[in-house]
Amino acid sequence: MAARKLYGSVESTTTMRALASLFEHELKFEFVRVDLNAGDHKKEPFLTLSPFGTVPVFQDGDLILFESTTIMRCISHVYTNPRTEQVYVDPKMQGIAATWIDVEDHHFNPPASKLISELVFKPKNGLPTDEATVAVEEAKLAKVLDVYEERLANSEYLGGDKFTSADLTHLPNLYYLMRTPAKRLFDERPKVRAWCAAIMSRPAWAKVVEMVMEK
Numbered sequence: 651m652a653a654r655k656l657y658g659s660v661e662s663t664t665t666m667r668a669l670a671s672l673f674e675h676e677l678k679f680e681f682v683r684v685d686l687n688a689g690d691h692k693k694e695p696f697l698t699l700s701p702f703g704t705v706p707v708f709q710d711g712d713l714i715l716f717e718s719t720t721i722m723r724c725i726s727h728v729y730t731n732p733r734t735e736q737v738y739v740d741p742k743m744q745g746i747a748a749t750w751i752d753v754e755d756h757h758f759n760p761p762a763s764k765l766i767s768e769l770v771f772k773p774k775n776g777l778p779t780d781e782a783t784v785a786v787e788e789a790k791l792a793k794v795l796d797v798y799e800e801r802l803a804n805s806e807y808l809g810g811d812k813f814t815s816a817d818l819t820h821l822p823n824l825y826y827l828m829r830t831p832a833k834r835l836f837d838e839r840p841k842v843r844a845w846c847a848a849i850m851s852r853p854a855w856a857k858v859v860e861m862v863m864e865k
């Protein structure tokens with residue numbers, strides 16, 4: 651039995667984020683599927699690992715973490731090696747990369763997750779898309795992407811001159827958004843489009859996509 655485990659559901663964006671980080675760092679781990687439809691995340695023994703009953707949970711021996719961005723940040727610091735390094739040693743550069751992780755959380759994710767709900771999960775569950783919500787959230791996302799376009803005109807990646815968790819954290823929402831009409835918001839912005847293509851073509855991300863497809 652592997653000491654290192656990730657508990658989650660492959661369809662969930664938060665689990666995808668943690669998986670991407672594990673694969674980027676070439677870590678061996680056991681993936682423990684949590685059946686959200688059966689409500690297993692709201693029952694013991696899972697609640698002991700994740701007190702709010704959410705996925706994912708990362709466990710490595712005594713270390714137990716919930717919250718996907720924390721898992722991602724911790725992996726990039728604890729399991730870093732020169733080949734897979736995704737953090738900056740310089741504290742100022744760390745601060746800049748951390749800013750863009752928070753930008754995803756506070757500015758990108760809110761409209762992105764609402765659009766994914768309307769354009770991916772509602773249709774999948776036979777529910778009608780609320781077009782008014784789509785228009786409002788697309789307008790919000792467009793404004794966020796204008797800021798990204800400017801940032802990426804001056805920096806190859808969001809966090810700096812190399813791929814970091816600040817880029818990785820966007821991948822799960824991008825995975826779903828690129829399958830919706832909202833893709834045009836990314837395509838219309840050349841720097842954003844090139845950044846998306848670069849980060850989505852990483853071999854570690856391909857492994858996550860493979861798991862989602864196999865589900």
Ligand SMILES: N[C@@H](CCC(=O)N[C@@H](CS)C(=O)NCC(=O)O)C(=O)O
Nearest residue numbers: 662663664703704705706717718719
């Ligand atoms: N901020 C948390 C959010 C976790 C979260 O809400 N996960 C969803 C799946 S994407 C979940 O567990 N949903 C089940 C529920 O809340 O009942 C994180 O990033 O890990």
